Amino acid sequence: MNLTGKTTHLTTAPNSTYDVLIENQPDGTVKATLLDLPDCQGLGNTQTEAIEKLTQSLQTRLETAKIVTLEIEAPKVKNPWMKFAGMFKDDPQFDEMLEYIEEDRREVDAQMEKYYQQLDAENETK
Template identity: 75%
Template sequence: MKNIMNLSVKIAPNTNAPKLTYDVLIKSQPDNTVKATLLGLPDCEGLGNTETEAIEKLSQSLQTRLETAKIVTLEIAAPPSENPWLKIAGKYKDDPQFDKMLEDIAEYRRELDENNELR
């Protein structure tokens, strides 16, 4: 079986770039400073005397990083997978007892419904 992965990269022109939002972890340090760390990029952080200062430094650090880099959207197509139920679909189509089995299932369901209604 061959695994083929389809990969496409979308690069949008930088004419009207949308604003990006990031999740930031704010943590007080033992030396009474505050560290702001960008979640997903632990090496991108800002340190300050206040939360606001730490976030501002983190923002500056990220802006500097993005000046020499770009963000692209990566789409990877999932590999095709076979539905496991298809292997047994139609297995009993020619079985002479199949119709009787379906009737028994229907009768059992009716009995369950009646018992549930009596409760």
């Protein structure tokens, strides 16, 4: 697995949008919680005050922390079906089998078309 990282040092919260959960508390206060960081919260008497305190809390946290972006390369998984790929390429009956499948598909399609026409005719008479 390959990992590449990019480090960004910030002294204020990056200009971005955040999802915030606003909850009225039993004691009448309001709690704002940053959903991406549930332990980053602000408590206030109003929603605006709670959000302001949350913003201050996030900015304070980012003064001593850093945001790292990781790009993780997905592991290369061998497809288990690949061992069967091309196994009939030299089989002289392969083309004949494909023709059989195509003919069978045409017959089934014709049967279904006839069935749907009958259903349409029955629905028109009702």
